[in-house]
Amino acid sequence: MxxxxxxxxxxxxxxxxxxxxxxxxxxxxxxxxxxxxxxxxxxxxxxxxxxxxxxxxxxxxxxxxxxxxxxxxxxxxxxxxxxxxxxxxxxxxxxxxxxxxxxxAFERTYYYVLYVNPVRSPMLDGRVGWSHAPLDVDAMRAAAVHLIGEHDFSAFRSSQCQAKTPVKQMYAIDVRKQGDFVHFRFRANAFLHHMVRNLMGCLVYVGRGRHPAQWLADVLASGDRDCAAPTFMPDGLYLAQVGYPEQFAVPAPQTGSVPWSTIWTELAPN
The missing domain is CATH 3.30.70.580 (Pseudouridine synthase I, catalytic domain, N-terminal subdomain)
Structure with missing residues (x-):
């Protein structure tokens, strides 16, 4: 066998x-x-x-x-x-x-690609998320800092989640702007059901000025899903890479197969 x-x-x-x-x-x-x-x-x-x-x-x-x-x-x-x-x-x-x-696996990396433009693009349908309103990237970065570390992420957990524990270790969240796109990278030991999409909903709220960056820390501390923003659209979310011990020599994913591979290569874990 x-x-x-x-x-x-x-x-x-x-x-x-x-x-x-x-x-x-x-x-x-x-x-x-x-x-x-x-x-x-x-x-x-x-x-x-x-x-x-x-x-x-x-x-x-x-x-x-x-x-x-x-x-x-x-x-x-x-x-x-x-x-x-x-x-x-x-x-x-x-x-x-x-x-x-x-x-x-000891680590998972997700990317989210968000198109920011008053008008949606049919050429990007299903491949990226969309925000018709402009976003404050610096505010989203400031909000993301509150999520780094080991936390109870119950406030960002789907009611259908079957994970044994809501406690996860968030290693990094990167937010970078490139033209009409904002790219996000989420690295953690594991993720809860809908966790990244729920985090994205909150980050977009902050980016649109609906809440200050500190609000995300308050939502995290509440442990209450009702305190967070609605679940964001799945279109721009990609499971980018799964980390394994070196002994298994798992090949790296071929991210060059997507048009926005340049920014993703820059965001790849060292």
């Missing part, structure tokens, strides 16, 4: 999130169907992190166990032959038995 890890990219616009469901088309369903077609046997995958409806993946990682012997290139080409255009395996690699796509 061999453990195989895959790096997967996907456009989540047309999917009801990652996790397989009784109703709704999901990325997991499509990937496992393609693996089954290629391997001619059912394949069950374990994922690094579940993504919501409409959320995209640049550096998603899964693993599965199989008795089949195939080259890395064969797993890539063979699986991709049965996948829709919106999903593609980027790399495949045999892993030791102790590797686990979810439990071996």
């Amino acid at each position: 061999t453990r195989i890890a895959l790096g997967v990219q996907f456009d989540g616009s047309a999917f009801s999130g990652w996790q397989s469901q009784t109703h709704g088309r999901t990325v997991q369903d499509e990937l496992e169907r393609a693996l089954c077609e290629f391997a001619r046997t059912p394949v069950n995958t374990i994922v690094a992190g579940r993504t919501d409806t409409g959320v995209h993946g640049l550096g998603q990682v899964v693993h599965f166990d199989t008795d089949l012997e195939r080259t890395d290139a064969s797993w890539i080409r063979g699986t991709n032959a049965f996948l829709p255009k919106s999903i593609a395996v980027q790399w495949a690699k045999p892993m030791p038995d102790e590797f686990h796509a979810r439990f071996s």
Whole structure:
């Protein structure tokens, strides 16, 4: 029995999130169907992190166990032959038995791309978030500082969240402006259901001047979801990278496949 890890990219616009469901088309369903077609046997995958409806993946990682012997290139080409255009395996690699796509990960990085313009762009539909009102980037940066460190993030947690604890370690939040776009990077040991989208809703409120930067600290301390802003749109959210111990030598995601890769490369963890 061999453990195989895959790096997967996907456009989540047309999917009801990652996790397989009784109703709704999901990325997991499509990937496992393609693996089954290629391997001619059912394949069950374990994922690094579940993504919501409409959320995209640049550096998603899964693993599965199989008795089949195939080259890395064969797993890539063979699986991709049965996948829709919106999903593609980027790399495949045999892993030791102790590797686990979810439990071996010590860090997750999400990016959010926000288009700031009075008029929405149909060319960016589904790929970026949108704010018709201008945003104060410095105020959003000041607000984000209050979230760094280990905190109870209950105020930014979905009522459907199944995490055992709301306490997470936020390593960094970067906010950078580039033309009509504002780019956000969130790095943490793990995230709660809807956590990044709920944080984005609050940061946008601050950016629009509805609340001062200190307000985000007050929301965090309250532990009350009702004190925070509404959940922001999923369109601009990307699971960018999952961090693993060096011993597993997990390949870096191919972020160059997106038009705004330059700013993302600059924001990549050292």
